Amino acid sequence: MKDGINRREFLGKSAGVAAGLAAVNALTARRIQAADAPVRVGVIGTGNRGRSLMGTMLGMPGVLFPAVCDINPDAAAAASAIVEKAGLPKPEVYVGDALHYRDLIARDDLDAIIIATYWQWHAPMAVDAMKAGKYTGVEVPAALTFDECRQLVDTHEQTKVPCMMLENWSFRRDNLAVLNMIRQGLLGEMVHCHCAHSHDCIDHWFFDTQGNIRWGGEFLLKRNCDQYPTHSLGPVLSWLDINCGDAFDYCTSAATDSRGINAYFRRKFGPDHPNAQREYKQGDIVTSLVRTKKGKTIVINYDMQLPRPYDNRWTVQGTLGLYNEQRDAVYIEGRSPKYHEWESFPPYQAEFDHAWWKAMEAEANAAGHGGTDYLELSLFLKAVREKGPTPIDVYDSVTMSSLIPLSEASIAQGSAPVPCHDYTRGQWATRKPAFAVA
Numbered sequence: 001m002k003d004g005i006n007r008r009e010f011l012g013k014s015a016g017v018a019a020g021l022a023a024v025n026a027l028t029a030r031r032i033q034a035a036d037a038p039v040r041v042g043v044i045g046t047g048n049r050g051r052s053l054m055g056t057m058l059g060m061p062g063v064l065f066p067a068v069c070d071i072n073p074d075a076a077a078a079a080s081a082i083v084e085k086a087g088l089p090k091p092e093v094y095v096g097d098a099l100h101y102r103d104l105i106a107r108d109d110l111d112a113i114i115i116a117t118y119w120q121w122h123a124p125m126a127v128d129a130m131k132a133g134k135y136t137g138v139e140v141p142a143a144l145t146f147d148e149c150r151q152l153v154d155t156h157e158q159t160k161v162p163c164m165m166l167e168n169w170s171f172r173r174d175n176l177a178v179l180n181m182i183r184q185g186l187l188g189e190m191v192h193c194h195c196a197h198s199h200d201c202i203d204h205w206f207f208d209t210q211g212n213i214r215w216g217g218e219f220l221l222k223r224n225c226d227q228y229p230t231h232s233l234g235p236v237l238s239w240l241d242i243n244c245g246d247a248f249d250y251c252t253s254a255a256t257d258s259r260g261i262n263a264y265f266r267r268k269f270g271p272d273h274p275n276a277q278r279e280y281k282q283g284d285i286v287t288s289l290v291r292t293k294k295g296k297t298i299v300i301n302y303d304m305q306l307p308r309p310y311d312n313r314w315t316v317q318g319t320l321g322l323y324n325e326q327r328d329a330v331y332i333e334g335r336s337p338k339y340h341e342w343e344s345f346p347p348y349q350a351e352f353d354h355a356w357w358k359a360m361e362a363e364a365n366a367a368g369h370g371g372t373d374y375l376e377l378s379l380f381l382k383a384v385r386e387k388g389p390t391p392i393d394v395y396d397s398v399t400m401s402s403l404i405p406l407s408e409a410s411i412a413q414g415s416a417p418v419p420c421h422d423y424t425r426g427q428w429a430t431r432k433p434a435f436a437v438a
């Protein structure tokens with residue numbers, strides 16, 4: 001051929017292009033089909049997490065993003081670009097001051113709002129979104145204070161609009177298999193859980209790689225508490241039937257001194273760096289103990305500023321045995337083959353795999369965070385589409401978040417027990433489990 005491409009190469013390339021176009025057409029067709037009843041999502045806070053959530057939702061059919069908002073123009077532009085790149089209409093971009101998000105919320109062409117901003121904006125934005133009648137998906141934690149917890153519940157009850165904290169670890173495949181095991185009675189009556197958020201975030205989240213404080217680090221100067229309890233507590237809530245048969249009763253917490261942040265800066269930037277000498281209110285390890293009204297206990301660790309690999313250290317223990325996530329093992333009286341010897345968990349994972357995962361395995365595995373984000377978001381969007389309840393409700397959202405002010409109050413009082421507020425107004429005693437019920 002004239003341009004030097006021979007016939008076989010030409011046919012090969014044409015076939016490749018044709019296949020590519022067919023794939024694009026199929027995708028477009030799938031999108032248009034699903035777009036007959038699209039879910040229209042507005043996103044507030046399009047930083048790392050906001051864009052990651054958008055990326056996951058862009059892999060799903062029938063999701064449109066008419067509007068995005070961020071106080072940082074670059075973040076908003078990047079979010080708009082990923083929508084366009086996916087072949088969807090360009091979103092309207094809201095960039096302005098910290099309250100500009102209200103203009104996005106006021107639009108009448110949005111079904112749901114996703115909030116992935118700094119922590120102090122989560123509750124105010126969620127309250128505004130519910131008041132505007134939009135399904136609300138708010139990143140973790142949903143609230144920082146007792147007052148914010150109450151505001152979220154009050155607004156939900158007044159407006160009847162669902163509000164779900166996007167606690168993705170509740171949707172982990174292993175945690176849901178354990179939930180199935182518990183519901184089928186394998187561990188007997190539930191007695192105790194341990195959980196932790198052990199994630200060294202000093203060099204990338206609380207501070208940037210140059211040692212400048214980021215917005216998350218500001219909280220370490222001001223508060224001494226479990227700053228980030230919801231990843232630990234997410235699966236525990238359903239394992240122990242919290243808010244549907246049992247409830248948090250009181251909490252007592254202790255914090256170590258704060259050593260890790262100064263030590264990190266001395267090591268990495270030298271003893272004269274301002275952050276090596278600064279006083280941080282936040283202790284390195286916070287250990288909280290919640291006792292429930294039905295006499296169970298939960299130990300929760302905050303552990304985010306000492307060098308260490310990631311860990312959640314989940315253990316759930318009942319009258320017949322226990323599951324231990326770190327060991328990837330179980331021991332079940334009358335079932336495990338050897339007396340007092342751990343048994344490998346993976347066969348249980350296969351046997352008790354949750355229906356959600358069986359149904360969405362391929363799509364979820366192709367997405368990030370081990371597929372949990374895909375599962376979480378697709379269930380949130382299903383609720384929006386069907387105008388039904390969200391898989392995590394406002395009561396569970398604030399109960400998980402309430403450990404922040406509970407631990408802060410207990411630490412401030414020398415580890416005194418602090419009563420836990422009942423956000424369900426007594427309904428916990430009669431409510432039936434709803435999360436992940438087939």
Ligand SMILES: NC(=O)c1ccc[n+]([C@@H]2O[C@H](COP(=O)([O-])OP(=O)(O)OC[C@H]3O[C@@H](n4cnc5c(N)ncnc54)[C@H](O)[C@@H]3O)[C@@H](O)[C@H]2O)c1
Nearest residue numbers: 045046047048049050070071072075098116117118139140
């Ligand atoms: N569930 C998870 O696994 C997970 C993982 C990472 C982060 N998060 C949560 O996501 C949230 C965002 O974290 P990130 O790492 O993306 O932080 P980030 O700093 O990358 O992004 C936050 C964005 O919010 C924007 N913002 C702040 N205030 C705003 C306002 N008033 N109006 C509009 N935009 C505003 C910022 O400009 C920024 O772009 C945090 O609350 C964090 O806890 C959750």
